[in-house]
Amino acid sequence: MTQAAEFWNTVYDNDTAPWVIGEPQPAIVALEREGWIRGRVLDIGAGAGEHTIALTALGYDVTGIDLSPSAVEYARRNAAGKGVPAAQFRVADAVRLGADAAAAAELGVFDTIVDSALFHIFGQDPDNRAGYVRALHALCRPGGVVHVLALSDTEPGFGPRISDSLIRESFGAGWDLEELRPSRYLGRATALVADNVAGLDVSEDGIVNAAAWLARVRRQ
DSSP, X not given: OOOOHHHHHHHHHTTXXXXXXXXXXXXXXXXHHTTOOOSEEEEETOTTOHHHHHHHHTTOEEXXXXXXXXXXXXXXXXXXXXXXXXXXXXXXXXXXXXXXXXXXXXXXXXXXXXXXXXXXXXXXXXXXXXHHHXXXXXXXXXXXXXXXXXXXXXXXXXXXXXXXXXXXXXXXXXXXXXXXXXXXXXXXXXXXXXXXXXXXXXOTTSEEEEEEEEEEEEEO
């Protein structure tokens, strides 16, 4: 079962989130440079808000959502500190949006959805994973694209790692999986994952370079 908002609040309140690295993921930055971020953008599971902040600064219309109120407050402070106070964040449960038509309609539909390290937390939770994919379908306009950056099980790692087959199986009817390829994900060696980083590629400043998948999925 996936963690409740209270758990995520504690992680942000204590600054032990291993995914908070102070900058956007290089894989997501590369997507923007390659022209894959278009139109209205949803940063789903925005966390510290790095992708919302970076894309807003580049002129995109972006909304970042997260289940955790502490994450949203962290992201707002982060945006202000980086001189991007226009970055938009709100508290929302990404799973429930698939069944709550009114809440999904309030957010509207998006041309591009960026998922950086959210999908993989549902790896052992098929019901919530299915609900999450339904939410993505409700929030993505027909012809729009979802980018998923998820930790890979091809190497030892510090978080919930998944297989490429799980991604393929999850995006079936209503989706076209256009690309699924190996990538990398940067994390932080915090106390929360101290037992899992031994033997991994950890830099002198505590940044972990982990195997990941990068998928591009188009809504039919």
